[in-house]
Amino acid sequence: MTLITILLGLIGLGLVVFVHELGHFLMARLFGVEVEEFSLGWGPKIWGFKRGATVYRLSAFPVGGYCRMKGEDSYRKAIEEKLTDFPREPGTYFAAHPLKRIIISLGGPIFNVIFAFLVFFIIMAFGYSVQTFSNRIILAEEFSAQAAPLPASRAGLQSGDFIEAIDGRTIASFSDLQEAIALSAGKLITLSVRRGTSSLNLQLTPELDTASGAGRIGIYPWIEPRIAAVPADGAAFIAGVKPGDLITAVDGQPVQHTMDISRYLGEKTPAKLVLSLLRDGQELVVNVVPSYQDNAISLGVLWQTSTQLIKSPTVFHAIGDGFNETASTISSTFKGLISLFQGVNPLTALSGPARITWIVGQVTTDSFESGVQNGLASSFNFLAILSIGLFIMNLLPIPVLDGGWIVLFVIELIRRKPVQVKTVFRYQLIGLFVILALFLLTTVGDILFFSGK
16 A cells, blocks of 8 residues: 555656646747657656657656756856856757746746646536535633633634634635634634524634644534444444444543543543443443554544535636635745744645655545545645645746746846856855755655654
């Protein structure tokens, strides 16, 4: 399973990178820059052919691809020969007008955005379902040793409240609630709350979670302790617990939700439990011997969730929803980038190639367990988000990246003469150190992630 996860991760990550390189390729061809080689994948050639001046090839490793334009290596040649300017033979990259080079550099990032929009549009047109919990909440402070009050309790929220809207946007599930709060760190928001038969509006400002860069207010989902599935050979299965059973008490202690059960197990760590169940209107009692693994206790049950269908009513609505989702993802990615300068821990917030590959593969394998359509929707939705991340990352004005080259070409356009090779070399050297530092940082983060730390 681990090998499959890694392979799927490489394919998914490779697709996003390939789309990026395809953007560069098409823009280069559009503006008359010769492309010497365009490859799907990296490494040894498996198959290929030549058409015109371009060699098209399929390479062994499915990790993206590359687009090698004629004259790209003139940068190295200019340095080696100590030239003041780049060689500019007809049809080469540096012979193109600086405005054309800017558009070629933008081609990759723009295609990443187009890819994301198409994915969001198709997903919303066909629809998909997610398993989630209701929009009823529990205050986290009631179940954790929190030194200072969290935003939820400071605003007057209470356990059992239903959050029905945030800033006028309907909240239908806990998934909706998580998304809205995660994107609102440091922003004052208005909650429409239902408490019993009363309705009220409360305002709060989500805190920035320095581990993830997301907003948080200090709530858990209110999960009714009704059992959805009982994995075979688990503690509950052996005791005779069945799907559909509702746990009403543990060792005689009444429970309202799963957090009551978790708190009791955490405090007592019992060797045996007496569960009071309600099954088809009948009360019964079973004895369960919980399992312990890595200091965690398990009853061997899965809690019942609700299914939320997400689908645009028409194709035209899907176009609008795809556009809105793309814009929202770009905005939230920028906010995440800015949060790195607001105290967020980069070791946990940033992912390196290894962790990204693993997450892509894990999302793919996990999501296909709920069906092919949901699996494809979840996998490509994650790839679309990753594609937006690649779009933003590549446009940063860091030398070596597309954004760094665009800065140089803009300067050339304004000055109406090329930037000297030695200036470009120094600029690129700075970028190389920045990228190296970022790579080392994310690699340390990946090592800590895989080691469980």
